[in-house]
Amino acid sequence: ETGVTQxxxxxxxxxxxxxxxxxxxxxxxxxxxxxxxxxxKPLELMFVYNFKEQTENNSVPSRFSPExxxxxxxxLHLHTLQPEDSALYLCASSQDPPPPGDYGYTFGSGTRxxxx
Amino acid sequence: xxxxxQSPQNLTAQEGEFITINCSYSxxxxxxxxxxxxxxxxxxxxxxxxxxxxxxxxxxxxxNIQEKHSSLHITASHPRDSAVYICAALNDMRFGAGTRxxxxx
Numbered sequence: 001e002t003g004v005t006q007x008x009x010x011x012x013x014x015x016x017x018x019x020x021x022x023x024x025x026x027x028x029x030x031x032x033x034x035x036x037x038x039x040x041k042p043l044e045l046m047f048v049y050n051f052k053e054q055t056e057n058n059s060v061p062s063r064f065s066p067e068x069x070x071x072x073x074x075x076l077h078l079h080t081l082q083p084e085d086s087a088l089y090l091c092a093s094s095q096d097p098p099p100p101g102d103y104g105y106t107f108g109s110g111t112r113x114x115x116x
Numbered sequence: 117x118x119x120x121x122q123s124p125q126n127l128t129a130q131e132g133e134f135i136t137i138n139c140s141y142s143x144x145x146x147x148x149x150x151x152x153x154x155x156x157x158x159x160x161x162x163x164x165x166x167x168x169x170x171x172x173x174x175x176x177x178x179x180n181i182q183e184k185h186s187s188l189h190i191t192a193s194h195p196r197d198s199a200v201y202i203c204a205a206l207n208d209m210r211f212g213a214g215t216r217x218x219x220x221x
Contacts, residue, residue, distance in 0.1 A: 042118070044210045058209065108158070
């Protein structure tokens with residue numbers, strides 16, 4: 001257990017469904033991130049929240065909608081997804097600035113999403 | 117061309133071997149991260165480096181800022197080290213494609 005918990009671990013959804021991914025961290029970090037990892041591709045940063053404010057939206061389609069109600073919770077709301085959105089979605093948190101000796105980022109185990 | 121290049125892409129080693137994974141980057145970065153991703157998908161942050169060298173157990177990471185190059189070394193490799201190792205400048209949103217390491221008993 002890394003201290004960053006993602007649910008669900010696996011999700012299969014149809015293109016007309018609406019679902020949400022949840023991420024929770026109990027590390028006292030002040031920044032949270034959503035990453036996408038498609039098969040055989042590098043990680044891609046989707047969204048960054050720092051002190052609950054969205055500071056980065058890396059040209060992500062509007063069918064992905066993030067929500068950060070507090071510094072411990074992060075959601076990714078999904079609607080009308082496409083099959084090419086099937087991927088591993090990873091949440092991470094960090095302390096900005098990082099304290100000395102910190103590893104930087106703590107990742108969750110990911111949600112493996114399949115869009116059918 | 118990716119701004120963060122890793123080599124090799126795939127690496128197979130025998131248990132006990134010394135392993136080196138290399139990372140070169142072509143842009144200015146604030147810090148370099150080495151990540152470990154196991155088959156289940158979860159990622160563990162191994163190191164965050166902005167200069168010099170760090171050691172944690174059997175893992176050693178080095179960075180040369182002038183040459184824009186970093187290496188991850190694994191001493192006395194073990195089958196449980198089998199994973200994908202990713203070099204990334206997370207603060208700068210740049211990621212390597214990963215090196216898939218398989219350590220055979």
